[in-house]
Amino acid sequence: MPTSVDRDTPRAIPAVDVEHLAALEAEAIFILREVVAESERPALLFSGGKDSIVMLHLAQKAFAPARIPFPLVHVDTGHNFTEVLELRDKLTAELEAQLIVGSVQEAIDSGLVAEPDSGMRNAIQTPVLLQTIERHRLTALFGGARRDEEKARAKERVVSFRDDFGQWNPKSQRPELWSLYNSRIRPGESIRVFPLSNWTELDIWHYIQREDIELPALYYAHERSVVNRDGMLFAVHEHLPVRPGEEPYIAQVRYRTIGDTSCTAAVGSGATTAAAVIQEILTTRLTERGATRGDDRVSDSAMEDRKREGYF
Amino acid sequence: MNMLRIATAGSVDDGKSTLIGRLLYDSKSLFDDQLSAIEAVSSARGDDYTDLSLLTDGLRAEREQGITIDVAYRYFSTPRRKFIVADTPGHTQYTRNMITGASTADLALVLADARKGLVEQSRRHALLCTLLGVRHLVLCVNKMDLVDFSQAQFEELRAEFTDYTAEIGARDVTVIPVSALRGDNVVHPSPNMPWYDGPALLAHLENVPATSVTDSLGARLPVQYVIRPQSTRVTDHRSYAGQMAAGVLRTGDEVLVLPSRATTRITRINSPSGSVPEARPPMSVTVELADEFDISRGDLLCHPHDTPVVSQELQALVCWMNESQVLDPTQKYAVKHTTRTARAMVRQLGYRLDINTLREEPAKSLAVNEIGSVRLRTTVPLTFDSYRRNRTMGGFILIDESTNRTVGAGIVT
Structure with missing residues (x-):
């Protein structure tokens, strides 16, 4: 069993x-x-x-x-x-x-x-x-x-x-x-x-690579001030203030999904090209929404x- | 293309969703958060083990009742092949959703409970899959652990299934003894059934030849949309968009436009990445023609020497999917076939097919989930081939014009 x-x-x-x-x-x-x-x-x-x-x-x-x-x-x-x-x-x-x-x-x-x-x-x-x-x-x-x-x-x-x-x-x-x-x-x-x-x-990423499609730079690795909230890295932002007890730090991250700034988290990443993102996805152990979306965690x-x- | 589309089939509680869950789990196709999510649900419910069926039963009502209501699509790959799995419901009530999943499948996984034998619903699904042109049938005799991995029990079911599928004309049939719950013969060969010398399910799925579109048919391009830019930037452009249903069209080919029977020549074929010398399925293209004719959505381009049937009368088998009203010969319906929508009336109801005996019985109407032979007359000519030769050219749906629901699935015989 x-x-x-x-x-x-x-x-x-x-x-x-x-x-x-x-x-x-x-x-x-x-x-x-x-x-x-x-x-x-x-x-x-x-x-x-x-x-x-x-x-x-x-x-x-x-x-x-x-x-x-x-x-x-x-x-x-x-x-x-x-x-x-x-x-x-x-x-x-x-x-x-x-x-x-x-x-x-x-x-x-x-x-x-x-x-x-x-x-x-x-x-x-x-x-x-x-x-x-x-x-x-x-x-x-x-x-x-x-x-x-x-x-x-x-x-x-x-x-x-x-x-x-x-x-x-x-x-x-x-x-x-x-x-x-x-x-x-x-x-x-x-x-x-x-x-x-x-x-x-x-x-999607293979297609973005093949067609050389321009995306917001957020999809590729960059440095950002983040807080770790329930294992997800949220960017510190005017709509996402630091909570008491949280310690913001600079991390190299990228976004796997992009929604509203208040519900989308980043992931640690060094991928600066579509090819590197593809390599990262091939070895990831989390789904894109599972890794980044606070809005899905409200209930099952x-x-x-x-x-x-x-x-x- | 090395891609196999699979649909599950079989009765309620035969373990379809569990089998798919096991396939995904044992082939390492799952992500950690998907596993954690179903572990949490399982342990909250007090299950003794992680319920793998939760991977495809994603709706709240499905989880509450422990059943599958509608098709779930899952995508996974092994180093050998990509798979799209449509996990379909077993309840008779949701046969329409099962047909939705099976209509595009290359292979159907029919499940049967080793203890119960071949029930009517397994037969119905095997029949529907065969009628819908699913090339390969695999019967998974499930819950072998509950019959002590009995070879005799397995052989009995195998004989019964092989006889039935021979009668319905299924061409490629494989039978595998499995335990979806325990994983026997799903991805890993089972040590519990040394008498079975065939492949485990995944090995079979990886090696089955993938379906290609029937090659014997000439070129078929149903026109979807006319592209005629209203712009000062591009002038004098007119092209006809569509997805190739069969055959090959090349630049320079003489083509026949149906139903008008005008002939012209292809001057240019555009793919999504620019001009190409030829188009074949499953390409979506636009073609430019030498002459300006009145060609619109629903028309079809083909070669003059190899044409489909053009007619306002067609003979078909229809699977009826409307719970609230029977198919009756006095009614009119909307029919959608390739890119053409017309109105149709039922001219004649030939017979109803008995699922168990496969006898053709006389019928005055078709109730929900019944399959019958129907002769339709349409308001405008349709251009079709038999479904056996080509799914796109021979498949149609019937729509109830008062509710807009899709009520019938038809295949041209």
């Missing part, structure tokens, strides 16, 4: 596969084109993280030489890394894309949501996202979520239905056979679409609960 878990042996190490990457790229482009062909007002949810930057790159390829035929939506928590906002603005200008910003700060000021005591604005993003969808009457939202990220995401369809409250019902998802996506909705309803469903973190089903309410 497996009474305890054996941790002494390393995980199996996979090799790069050029054809595999090409097939994932082809699938994502197919999904983007399908949904644009069938949806009235699609948009891309753009956080400025690596997955959404890969999505933007794929969207540009899918419709070239035409412009990307939908706007980008950014839910701005007001706790962003400045590097992320700078790259967001640079990319939208280069691609001549339209940018819609849903502001969490404005939503707090207007009373739609209340600032949580924890200072983590992750949870209150959802009402702002839903309000932005409603205001712009968006019918389909592309996101960069991947099934390998988290166990609730592992359950989600590529084209995922949301009712008129923006809710996901994991117990009655539409069957999704072959690559025949059912994107039909009634007024008020919408779909979330995940063209990167079948990509892993490693695939934190992601499922947020998704049900309309989160990505």
